[in-house]
Amino acid sequence: MRDSLSPTLPMTVSTLTSAQRASILNLVRRAARAEILPRFRTLEASDIDHKTSRQDVVTEADRAAERMIARGLLTLFPNALIIGEENVALHPEVLDGIPEAELAFTIDPVDGTWNYAHGLATFGVIVSALRFGVPVFGLIYDPLMDDVVIGETGGPAELVTPKRRARRTLKVSGGGPVEELQGYAPFYMLPADKQAQFGALMPRFERVGSLRCSAHEMRMLAQGHVDFVLSGRLTPWDHAAGALLCQCAGGHVAMLDGSAYNAANREGYLLCASDPATWGRIRDTLGFLLESD
Amino acid sequence: MRDSLSPTLPMTVSTLTSAQRASILNLVRRAARAEILPRFRTLEASDIDHKTSRQDVVTEADRAAERMIARGLLTLFPNALIIGEENVALHPEVLDGIPEAELAFTIDPVDGTWNYAHGLATFGVIVSALRFGVPVFGLIYDPLMDDVVIGETGGPAELVTPKRRARRTLKVSGGGPVEELQGYAPFYMLPADKQAQFGALMPRFERVGSLRCSAHEMRMLAQGHVDFVLSGRLTPWDHAAGALLCQCAGGHVAMLDGSAYNAANREGYLLCASDPATWGRIRDTLGFLLESD
Numbered sequence: 204m205r206d207s208l209s210p211t212l213p214m215t216v217s218t219l220t221s222a223q224r225a226s227i228l229n230l231v232r233r234a235a236r237a238e239i240l241p242r243f244r245t246l247e248a249s250d251i252d253h254k255t256s257r258q259d260v261v262t263e264a265d266r267a268a269e270r271m272i273a274r275g276l277l278t279l280f281p282n283a284l285i286i287g288e289e290n291v292a293l294h295p296e297v298l299d300g301i302p303e304a305e306l307a308f309t310i311d312p313v314d315g316t317w318n319y320a321h322g323l324a325t326f327g328v329i330v331s332a333l334r335f336g337v338p339v340f341g342l343i344y345d346p347l348m349d350d351v352v353i354g355e356t357g358g359p360a361e362l363v364t365p366k367r368r369a370r371r372t373l374k375v376s377g378g379g380p381v382e383e384l385q386g387y388a389p390f391y392m393l394p395a396d397k398q399a400q401f402g403a404l405m406p407r408f409e410r411v412g413s414l415r416c417s418a419h420e421m422r423m424l425a426q427g428h429v430d431f432v433l434s435g436r437l438t439p440w441d442h443a444a445g446a447l448l449c450q451c452a453g454g455h456v457a458m459l460d461g462s463a464y465n466a467a468n469r470e471g472y473l474l475c476a477s478d479p480a481t482w483g484r485i486r487d488t489l490g491f492l493l494e495s496d
Numbered sequence: 497m498r499d500s501l502s503p504t505l506p507m508t509v510s511t512l513t514s515a516q517r518a519s520i521l522n523l524v525r526r527a528a529r530a531e532i533l534p535r536f537r538t539l540e541a542s543d544i545d546h547k548t549s550r551q552d553v554v555t556e557a558d559r560a561a562e563r564m565i566a567r568g569l570l571t572l573f574p575n576a577l578i579i580g581e582e583n584v585a586l587h588p589e590v591l592d593g594i595p596e597a598e599l600a601f602t603i604d605p606v607d608g609t610w611n612y613a614h615g616l617a618t619f620g621v622i623v624s625a626l627r628f629g630v631p632v633f634g635l636i637y638d639p640l641m642d643d644v645v646i647g648e649t650g651g652p653a654e655l656v657t658p659k660r661r662a663r664r665t666l667k668v669s670g671g672g673p674v675e676e677l678q679g680y681a682p683f684y685m686l687p688a689d690k691q692a693q694f695g696a697l698m699p700r701f702e703r704v705g706s707l708r709c710s711a712h713e714m715r716m717l718a719q720g721h722v723d724f725v726l727s728g729r730l731t732p733w734d735h736a737a738g739a740l741l742c743q744c745a746g747g748h749v750a751m752l753d754g755s756a757y758n759a760a761n762r763e764g765y766l767l768c769a770s771d772p773a774t775w776g777r778i779r780d781t782l783g784f785l786l787e788s789d
Contacts (some may be wrong), residue, residue, distance in 0.1 A: 220589065243641075284657075321619065322716075322721070323716070347617060347641075348537060348640075398699035399695075399696045401695070402694070402696050403693075403695050403696045404692075404695070406688065406695065409684075412705065412706055412708070413705055419616065423614065423615075426615065491659075
């Protein structure tokens with residue numbers, strides 16, 4: 204690891220060595236094979252626990268995969284701060300360490316747990332590395348297909364299929380006017396008073412939907428298959444890797460109010476889009492989300 | 497095959513023998529292995545053709561899988577009418593034969609083609625058998641996981657994992673009041689003048705979304721993971737099997753105007769829900785879809 208990287212210049216040197224990146228990916232693949240895949244479509248209802256609501260679920264796959272990945276990361280990086288979704292549910296104060304951590308890793312062991320727990324294949328594993336809350340490395344792994352979208356600051360976003368040793372550089376879409384845009388937005392995570400308003404303007408877009416899975420929403424954006432992803436209820440394990448990968452693929456990333464994204468952000472909305480002009484058109488359309496009633 | 501089955505009594509005898517059902521499932525599995533799986537996440541943009549819009553896509557996987565399944569079905573049932581999605585795109589008059597066909601098969605070789613073509617795992621193969629347009633057999637196969645939801649009139653809906661020889665009987669959810677319902681609805685297939693109205697009442701449900709894939713929407717309903725599926729732009733290959741499987745799993749199926757569903761229906765909306773009371777509450781909420789402006 205390097206000690207001094209100017210945050211104002213694109214980083215063309217790596218925070219992680221290529222051997223470290225490979226080790227992280229292997230760790231994720233092993234956790235998926237050991238803890239996630241065997242439980243897919245074999246869970247009983249009694250294996251699914253609820254956190255804040257019946258939409259917010261957790262399974263033993265989440266817990267066991269996170270433990271395995273967290274242990275592995277600490278072996279590789281003994282001084283890193285580890286921010287795992289399930290650990291934070293028990294110890295929320297861990298989040299307070301992000302802004303001061305020279306190196307932190309976030310882990311979403313099963314992103315899209317509701318899908319996973321109900322047998323839908325749209326789930327993934329997300330890991331990011333942060334420097335003082337700024338994402339510098341990210342990967343979004345798909346256990347079912349054993350492929351990963353991976354990148355780090357200043358480099359490309361790549362879709363890598365480890366078993367086939369195939370690798371493809373990703374590029375966001377060309378964007379466009381609002382009526383031609385496809386994207387994802389977290390309708391049911393909006394405040395109650397904003398939902399009907401949002402619903403009424405959905406027809407202005409070509410398509411707005413939700414995969415209930417940040418991992419695949421961000422992968423779709425980085426591949427250019429959709430034009431934007433709006434995220435609310437920000438958590439570093441859900442959004443840091445995707446925000447970085449969107450940038451690596453050429454996209455424009457900022458908070459909806461125009462400020463810079465930092466993984467320590469908990470309030471507001473993150474808008475990732477194909478390019479600054481498209482980003483601006485979406486912000487103009489969705490600006491009502493920033494107004495307080 | 498039997499010649500006379502009273503449409504007013506539950507059919508407790510089979511239209512197909514168990515050997516015929518097994519042959520159909522094997523045919524679908526072979527087509528998926530040969531034509532669908534090898535192309536998943538390996539298609540180039542040039543492999544994706546557009547039909548009516550850029551949301552309505554077709555790939556060589558659809559065409560080749562349909563040809564293989566159609567040929568196999570004709571070998572098994574030389575006198576059956578074959579209704580394949582891609583063939584009907586070229587020869588729409590085939591649909592006119594449904595009401596008079598004593599035995600017809602519908603084929604959706606890749607349901608959820610937009611997802612499939614863009615690397616999302618939410619796609620499936622749907623086959624149904626119809627008697628004079630009434631679904632009597634249906635299967636929804638998931639190529640990635642090699643499992644199938646299958647059933648026929650009067651019997652249960654079962655989730656079968658052929659390789660593990662595992663089999664589980666499915667049951668729809670317990671339904672409930674509108675604010676606790678989760679379901680799927682085809683927002684962007686509604687007439688333009690209905691979309692904003694629909695969007696504004698989405699907050700009344702616990703969750704309304706879309707998987708862009710009838711196959712998995714209907715599987716989720718039959719498994720009790722969601723409470724309803726509303727379908728528009730009816731096509732027999734998209735909806736006949738799912739409507740039957742919902743009924744087999746204990747659900748209530750009817751057109752939104754209360755009339756009986758028949759696979760020959762092209763107009764109106766099909767509403768599949770957990771039970772008649774839940775069905776009625778959804779119909780009351782969505783009744784505006786039936787009003788002409």
